[in-house]
Amino acid sequence: MAAAVTIGVSAAIIGSTVASLPPSCVSTIVNNVAYQRCGSTWYQPVYSGTTVQFVVVTAPH
Structure with missing residues (x-):
């Protein structure tokens, strides 16, 4: 019996x-x-008032 994954x-x-x-x-400069950098996804922190949010960006060169 095969299990579905x-x-x-x-x-x-x-x-x-x-x-x-x-x-x-991982923090990278x-x-x-x-x-x-989270796996293959890159984020750049941005501030909205005093709150930090993270925007998905293309991998920097």
Whole structure:
């Protein structure tokens, strides 16, 4: 009897914003800009008042 396996895949859309990141993200600085890299998805922190949010960006060069 074969078991069914469902794998959830979540693609991050460039320009979308999230309020928090998974704990596995790595802080990376490229060209004096701070990013968070979570697997293959890159985020740049932005401030909305005193709240930090993260915008999905293309991988920096």
